[in-house]
Amino acid sequence: MSAARAAANDALGAMASRGTAGYVFHVLERSFDGFFGAAANPLRQLGALAFLCFWLAAASGAYVYAFFDIGVTGAYDSLESLARAQPYAGGAMRSLHRYASDAFIALTLLHVVREWAYGRFSGFRWFSWLSGVPLVWLAVASGMVGYWLVWDELAQYVAATLMEFIAALPGVDAAMIRNAVAGENVTDRLFALLMFAHIAVSLLLLLGMWVHLQRLARPRSCPQWRLGLGTAAALAVLALAVPAMSQGRADLARASQELSFDWFYLFALPLSQLASPAAAWAVLAAGTLALSALPWLGGRKRLPAARVDPTQCNGCGRCFEDCPYQAITMAAPAEASALTGAAAPAARNIAVVCAEACSACGICAGACPSSTPFRSIGMLRSGIELPQFPVAELRARLEQQLATLHGTATVIVFGCTRGPRTNTLAGPGVASLVLPCLGMLPPSFVEYALKRGAHGALLAGCGQGDCEFRLGDQWTRARLAGLREPHLRSGVPRERVYAIWLHRDQERSLVKELDAFRGRLLGATRNPAARTHRRPGTNHG
Known part of the structure; x- marks a missing residue:
């Protein structure tokens, strides 16, 4: 048998054992092995990297919180002052908070896709899969509230669109929800509530991550040290090179025409405007239900337990x-x-x-x-x-x-x-x-x-x-x-x-x-x- 035919047979055997999607991930991982080494391959440690990014976001967020003024005018001013007075400390920490949060959601989604591709969602793995589904939405909710707290033009868009989104839910008083972002109702008390929600949802996310690991012995929640150090360094360099800045003070008397958008966390809002909030809810609910039901939809045959x-x-x-x-x-x-x-x-x-x-x-x-x-x-x-x-x-x-x-x-x-x-x-x-x-x-x-x-x-x-x-x-x-x-x-x-x-x-x-x-x-x-x-x-x- 020629070397080419033998290699083709090896590839076909690997594809048959994993499926097409799993084989694609396998090829990518083997390629990354050659560059990073198997021990430091990021594709093999997506969950651990997500944990690292969560802690980086939490630590940098705690630093920003120490200088943050919880109020309608103070929120925007304190962040602008932080970026200008401490460009290599406070400004970098704010940027690190943004980029670590983005990396967290990106790594989490990639982790979900990888586990699906390898078929690791059914049978005895149902608990880990099902407990991971709400983590995505908790992260998105925390991110949306975080963007609202900045109270710049993007925050104004988030507040208005999110309230319309929530108002479309059955049984919700739409008028009351919309009035929450009316000019006279945007008060310091509202921002105190938003800060509480931002921290509370983040803590719920951490609790959910802990629950997610309960069926695993010796779970890997810390990446290999070289990989972890390199990831943290890359995010720090990005934070210094491309600072995350506010987009102009919010003004409820006018609507902004151009916004720099974060699709990692705010993807649902344009979706609600593209069709309707009700249609967006239907799409998101159907996707969530499909993910939740996946362990019982044609998974592998379960073998008898020991x-x-x-x-x-x-x-x-x-x-x-x-x-x-x-x-x-x-x-x-x-x-x-x-x-x-x-x-x-x-x-x-x-x-x-x-x-x-x-x-x-x-x-x-x-x-x-x-x-x-x-x-x-x-x-x-x-x-x-x-x-x-x-x-x-x-x-x-x-x-x-x-x-x-x-x-x-x-x-x-x-x-x-x-x-x-x-x-x-x-x-x-x-x-x-x-x-x-x-x-x-x-x-x-x-x-x-x-x-x-x-x-x-x-x-x-x-x-x-x-x-x-x-x-x-x-x-x-x-x-x-x-x-x-x-x-x-x-x-x-x-x-x-x-x-x-x-x-x-x-x-x-x-x-x-x-x-x-x-x-x-x-x-x-x-x-x-x-x-x-x-x-x-x-x-x-």
Whole structure:
């Protein structure tokens, strides 16, 4: 097969596994990996960058608030004075507040599009998706009120158009709403109310962001430090180079003809004028309902959740620590029995799985100390395992694959359904076992494979930042390196274990790495003194 055809097949395989939109994002991310490096790729940390921009906007907003005069005339004058008296402090802080806020909404929307493109909105992810929808509108509401507070010509437009927009809602007294921005009603008290609303909605947004992360273990709310520092520096440079200025004092006696517009936050207002406020509400409501209903509209088929065997669970809590979606809790025996309906030993806490939050990734099974193939009990059972892929079946499949190995430098390849395809590697001297996530593989199975005839074990996991279940590659690396329980035992020859981390479209690289690994195994067999002592889990392909 030619290199071009192989590359095309890799691309088609990646597209088939992700869909067209997901494949486009994947290509962009891989391109950004080459420029930024996978660890500092902004497309892989959109949520964390949005958090950073929120805090930058909050900090700069607090500085501006210290000099802000809450009043009809004082609002505009205090901001103008701040920009002129402190061009490199107050003026820069005001500009940073504007640009960090814009970056927040842009990153949030891009984050939504990325998660949709990758299909990460249904099944066990429904809560994270649904809790994220109102965050967009809270951010927009806070931004609109913020623009009103400036009380320049743009603020006058925002106030008048927003009141017409609200007046179109059913059950609202339209005359009273419109009178709120009549000349005699625009008072210092109104601006005090607006400032309260601006701060209150921002705090509600922060609360919503906290709720949004509740189903995630170890959520990434801070970007990689180089990326975070670079983003903050870029916004600071932009704030100094292009200051955000007011657009002329508001005058209710006349309407402004030309305005510098912020489409990130004020997009709904021109929409209400283009058609009608009622039509704009209908479009926005339909879009919001569609986004909210998306998790239940043709999502992926949900797999059975992990199950706990109380007779095998020793209450160690490793599954609780390793679960990427906080689907596992440790409960007292009485509580565990009430939740599961099964009798639990009275001497220890028992793991309990929330089926609604379980991703069926199997990482918990890989963490369980009873998930070892060396146990000699009649029926191999684990403290926690996937009903569709129990540990006994994992051992049976492994033994079946090991039985097909013949010749020299034989290798068992452990793969992941979301990583590069490993089942196509099967052939003379090579067997493959594919798991839902490489994090499901207990290290003892690697040792078992080597003792049952395989000359080497190759673990092919997802590339950095590409794990479908967030933490599978991270925990596998740590277990192989002896940094996390259960770890690969020290007696296992490290030169016979090789771990690589590749993206879905890097199947050619996988073949090359496999051939090179078999070459090293063959060399070590012929010349035992030339064995290398490679530490598993540190190779990136």
